[in-house]
Amino acid sequence: MKKLSYILVTLVFLSCKTEKKDVYQEYNGQMVKVEFDDSKTDSTFTGYGGEYYPNGNLKSMSYFKNGEPADTLFYYYENGLVKEKGLVKNNLSIGWWTYFDKNGKLTEKSEWLILRDSSYKNQSYYFDKKGGIKTKPSTYFKLDIPDTLRVGKNLARIKNYVTNNYGNEGNLISVIMDNQYSESKIQKDTFGDGNLKPFFGIYAYKTGKLKIQGKIREQILNRTIDNDSLHTFTISEHYKYFEKDIYVWNKDKQSESAKRIGNEMKEEYKNN
Known part of the structure; x- marks a missing residue:
């Protein structure tokens, strides 16, 4: 789990009329306004924010408190589908995370613990294309x-x-x-x-x-x-x-x- 450090500033999309466009995204069942970050220096931001790909699609998103993720953190593929999601604490994965392929199929569920200031994978379920548990790689x-x-x-x-x-x-x-x-x-x-x-x-x-x-x-x-x-x-x-x-x-x-x-x-x- 890479460490996260965000400054979140409003991203302005310029159309031919140079009008500002607010960006909204579904987050845990509700539509929220997203603010994006490029400079990664502000540690006081509180609100919904994330990073984006060059094509404008979300790369990551969470609710931040004082510059740190304080709720579910989502990572996305460039096609807009969720890549992985879960909770973080002190910039480390914790609890159960879920992972998907580029077509949106569930591939893995893993439990992360924080031990000695690093994330430790405690349990893992791996899934086949039909959604069944693959026993051999799972633990x-x-x-x-x-x-x-x-x-x-x-x-x-x-x-x-x-x-x-x-x-x-x-x-x-x-x-x-x-x-x-x-x-x-x-x-x-x-x-x-x-x-x-x-x-x-x-x-x-x-x-x-x-x-x-x-x-x-x-x-x-x-x-x-x-x-x-x-x-x-x-x-x-x-x-x-x-x-x-x-x-x-x-x-x-x-x-x-x-x-x-x-x-x-x-x-x-x-x-x-």
């Missing part, structure tokens, strides 16, 4: 986390995990949770059971609203054999991050989803 996950938790220990699990990183000796998935045990104690707990859909524990130390945070660690196992038949094993790692706002009840209450996950876990270990 994403779905979590089964109860909608409400009870004070103390709770169970959750990875419901689905799709990766484009494959080792010739297999992959291992584990979940690392930032569990808070008191006002002053946050502990990293690691969970894994040898498959791609492990259960993991969430600790809730008090009732009320709680933001849970964790990451999925994918370990990719590879083996190479040299000319002397010497086997060398290597392990590389890839991380995906998640967080969720949940609500914690007292110990006597438990959500249906939490009960279901607990029953699934008992059944799985019984079968094994």
Whole structure:
């Protein structure tokens, strides 16, 4: 994501009568007046603005506050169709972005996080010409986390995990949770059971609203054999991050989803 710096000044289109023409564009379902920028020096502009191609079509557009995009940022192809769109923060992509080809077909949806002052692609869905998900290049996950938790220990699990990183000796998935045990104690707990859909524990130390945070660690196992038949094993790692706002009840209450996950876990270990 390239950094953006805009001065936005009104672009004057000159007709044969040298009349000023205001430019309007549909933006998130409403028609807005657009101001364009060439000089890129003003950091105080607030309003709808963007850049344009030599043919006069929009190249980019957003709502700006004090010279920075403060809403969905659109990039366009020269033919006027949307190329990509999403949110930015501190001039970096964040949240879910969507990408299209020159004919307006959806090609990709990707989730961006800001880590260590740079954008990090956390999940990606790639689509074929019919709109179906292309599994091989895509990488994403779905979590089964109860909608409400009870004070103390709770169970959750990875419901689905799709990766484009494959080792010739297999992959291992584990979940690392930032569990808070008191006002002053946050502990990293690691969970894994040898498959791609492990259960993991969430600790809730008090009732009320709680933001849970964790990451999925994918370990990719590879083996190479040299000319002397010497086997060398290597392990590389890839991380995906998640967080969720949940609500914690007292110990006597438990959500249906939490009960279901607990029953699934008992059944799985019984079968094994």
